[in-house]
Amino acid sequence: MSQYRIAVIVGSLRKDSFNRKLARALEKLGPAEFSFEDLDVGGLPLYNQDNDANQAESVKQFKSRIKEAQGVIFVTPEYNRSIPGVLKNAIDNASRPYGQNAFAGKPAGILGISIGAIGTSLAQQHLRNVAAYLDMPTLNQPEVFLQAKEGFFDATGDIGNADTRKFLQGWMNAYAAWVKKNN
Numbered sequence: 001m002s003q004y005r006i007a008v009i010v011g012s013l014r015k016d017s018f019n020r021k022l023a024r025a026l027e028k029l030g031p032a033e034f035s036f037e038d039l040d041v042g043g044l045p046l047y048n049q050d051n052d053a054n055q056a057e058s059v060k061q062f063k064s065r066i067k068e069a070q071g072v073i074f075v076t077p078e079y080n081r082s083i084p085g086v087l088k089n090a091i092d093n094a095s096r097p098y099g100q101n102a103f104a105g106k107p108a109g110i111l112g113i114s115i116g117a118i119g120t121s122l123a124q125q126h127l128r129n130v131a132a133y134l135d136m137p138t139l140n141q142p143e144v145f146l147q148a149k150e151g152f153f154d155a156t157g158d159i160g161n162a163d164t165r166k167f168l169q170g171w172m173n174a175y176a177a178w179v180k181k182n183n
Helices: 018-027 049-054 057-068 085-095 121-133 162-181
Strands: 004-010 034-039 071-075 108-114 145-147
Touching: 004 018, 004 057, 004 162, 018 071, 018 108, 018 162, 034 057, 057 085, 071 162, 085 121, 108 121, 108 162
Parallel strands: 004 034, 004 071, 071 108, 108 145
Antiparallel strands: none
């Protein structure tokens, strides 16, 4: 049985982030041959092209983890109708200098959760545009726009609603098939 390592990038630094909780709950739905590695974006320096020739050790390690993975899942909040700055910074660090894009060819999954009624739909669309430029084959269907409400997560951090859990299981199954198809 092949093993697939998936890099999980959460676009939030908040300790009690809904998106971090969603990422943990989603990882539990992964197939047995999938393992998930949460990549920290908070310790990366602000991207500066002047540092391309001498990237910080944290950037080198971040890029290495992405290169070693067979896929990437982005779990993002929506800030001001787009992706958070910390997520864009991580992407810029890992895709530079030009010609050394760690994301190229990595099958991507994009989802997120927000308290707003439209979830993170606009942030996800912006992220899809970025992923297209990064040469990441991105799972387009099913889309996942989740609204965080009371009881969304149960006391153990799992998805509290059986229908939502089933929906997310369907997304995970589609993503796993996408990764296998693109590796």
